Amino acid sequence: MDVATLTELLREAEEHHGAYEAVAPKHHWSDWYAPYIVARSEGRTSDEAVTAAGHHMDELRG
Numbered sequence: 001m002d003v004a005t006l007t008e009l010l011r012e013a014e015e016h017h018g019a020y021e022a023v024a025p026k027h028h029w030s031d032w033y034a035p036y037i038v039a040r041s042e043g044r045t046s047d048e049a050v051t052a053a054g055h056h057m058d059e060l061r062g
Contacts, residue, residue, distance in 0.1 A: 001041060009037045016050050024057065032057055 013036045020032060035056035039049035 006037075009040050012040070012046065013037055013049075016046060017053075020050070020054065020057075025061070027057060027060075031060060 010033070013033045016036065017029060017032050021027075021029075024032075032053045036049045036053040039052040040046065044052065
C-alpha cells in the first residue's frame with residue numbers, strides 16, 4: 001500500500017469512527033481503525049468495514 005492510499009483510508013476511517021466513538025465505551029482509536037482499514041484494503045465497502053470494525057471491538061470487550 002502506498003502513502004497516498006493509506007492517508008485516504010486513515011481519513012475515511014476517521015470520518016466513520018466519529019459515529020462509533022459517540023456511543024461506544026472508552027477505547028483506543030487504533031483498535032477500531034485497524035480492522036476498518038484492513039477491510040477496506042480487502043475491497044469491502046465502507047459500510048462493510050464499519051461493521052467489521054464494530055465486530056472487532058465487540059470481540060475485544062468479550
